[in-house]
Amino acid sequence: MLELRLVQGSLLKKVMDAIKDLVNDANFDCSSASFALQAMDSSHVALVALLLRAEGFEHFRCDRNISMGMNLGNMAKMLKCAGNDDIITIKGDDGSDTVTFMFESPTQDKIADFEMKLMDIDSEHLGIPDAEYQAIVRMPSAEFMRICRDLATIGDTVVISVTKEGVKFSARGDMGSANIVLRQNTTVDKPEEATIIEMNEPVSLTFALRYMNSFTKATPLSNTVTLSLSAELPIVVEYKIAEMGYIRYYLAPKIEDDEEETKPEA
């Protein structure tokens, strides 16, 4: 028996928007501690990991660990039927081949039950080792989204270069090239507008913009995003979900033929 009640139901709608373009089908893993998901994108290039801790739910009951295979497109369509102020409850029964999403309006005058068929999905849980990163950048999530979108008009890949002074995003294509520099800036009035760089050594890595732009679908979940970079490690793009957990995206850097493109720039 599973019953997870989330007062802030709109959060679950935002989570779906952050995942559904990247992953078609995935197992949600529920234990007494958390509701979580880990899945490769459909082209097996990027990895997404979602964690929602039990403490963030108003009511969280999960009698035994279960894994529920869901079509994320269908799940997103059903959750879109919840009002933005609705309380959402996820319900499952042991051995059932369905899951139920219950939406309660704030006034309790409207109650909706959406029952969705579950799927059998083969998946292996990848262990993600903790790693030391050469550079960690925390910046406003809206700014990161804007930069990825703007650079996608110029080229297919972005070079992210971090120095003590700032972080540079570069792209190059048929019509020309672009460099966007954000300076380290910790003295802003609002902490969520800061750009903070923790750096052990300069790093410069190249990534496919198509995936970066998919990751930025998580922007409504958090005011800030954290990029963790190391040579030869996948970048981690993390959006914290207040008081509940996070959504993290992992993407391996591209190995460029052209040395010019990957060499750290001063």
Next chain:
Amino acid sequence: MLELRLVQGSLLKKVMDAIKDLVNDANFDCSSASFALQAMDSSHVALVALLLRAEGFEHFRCDRNISMGMNLGNMAKMLKCAGNDDIITIKGDDGSDTVTFMFESPTQDKIADFEMKLMDIDSEHLGIPDAEYQAIVRMPSAEFMRICRDLATIGDTVVISVTKEGVKFSARGDMGSANIVLRQNTTVDKPEEATIIEMNEPVSLTFALRYMNSFTKATPLSNTVTLSLSAELPIVVEYKIAEMGYIRYYLAPKIEDDEEETKPEA
């Protein structure tokens, strides 16, 4: 000679939006008492009836009963050219094959005349007998629109079931099923947010969602909608037009093969 002057011209634009997707061509019937329309949708499944009483117009002159055949798509395009604050006057001459829509801006500095060709349309006026309904539900029109839209993501038909406690809307499809229950609720602060059920006996009927979603195009005309249901009678979906009349849609219930689907549920 016909001259109908409507200060609140935007109302006529909303009326067109409520009809034009359902009906291509129709006769508007004008008498000394009203400006009205009755037409089957293009697939001859649903019926729409519009009544605008003479009292609602600032000026209403219609010397003799006439019927003007109009292409509703063209009429909607012309009325879209009226500003939202414009006064609209509909003008016709006996024996003319055109109708003129005049739009006056509130300052009278801009006057537009749109002249539209009339059409000959065969139509028989169907008598709609007054009927007793097993259940009548009055509810917020925006809520009804939202429910029809949401259920259309799940299935093609909606089962509407009315009991004393509330009204249930259900749909079923490949990805799963959905039940949305609205409870009778007459104690809200704003009368237009109430859900009021008058019921002689429980009723449960199935309708094509495609038509229901067309009917909800009338939502901007009224804060509330009234559903009148009886077994073996078409549902009436009515939007009142303040101080002028109404727009009513009629749709026959579907006869389901599966008894489960049409049986009233407790």
Next chain:
Amino acid sequence: MLELRLVQGSLLKKVMDAIKDLVNDANFDCSSASFALQAMDSSHVALVALLLRAEGFEHFRCDRNISMGMNLGNMAKMLKCAGNDDIITIKGDDGSDTVTFMFESPTQDKIADFEMKLMDIDSEHLGIPDAEYQAIVRMPSAEFMRICRDLATIGDTVVISVTKEGVKFSARGDMGSANIVLRQNTTVDKPEEATIIEMNEPVSLTFALRYMNSFTKATPLSNTVTLSLSAELPIVVEYKIAEMGYIRYYLAPKIEDDEEETKPEA
């Protein structure tokens, strides 16, 4: 060496939106006095002339006259990457085959450099002789945009007829016809809402609405638009750019076979 710094960078974005649908590639001509462009549209029917005077820039350095060939679609895409509050600087070097657009955020924490390849474009600068016009109409630009858009639902051409009392816009098509009359009106509270007619003699000319609708893309640049009309001369549709210059569109009138259509109407 060229360096043009414009604090109100969003103005340059609006200028691109006003030109890019009409012209694919064009030379920007820069002198010590101004940054300007003159180009025929791609079907060689309409002419657009842009003037931005040096005084309107915060910093304007242009050592010698140069002509820079740009693809306007690419330029517009790059300028879209500037924030609405950004300061934009256009930079060029003598003999270089690129131009750089630099965007600085108001806080100076984000600096973007977009480098665009230049093109060789053959163009001859057309002398546009000063002319006396039979009628000059100044009117709100949003009203002109609305009228052109509305009439395009009715027909392909607009007849613009000016008398002392007002200006009439007419169109005719399969579904009917439309006449929109704006009365001379100089006593409005806000000067930008006035319709002012200077007329030497009545004039009535026919123009392709497709081009008129392209011209109205300049509406965000100015609250008012000025139409200058004379028989056998191209109409001039001018949007002033505050304190900097203007954008002007020229379009030759159509010669109608049907005399009815071009004859001035009382």
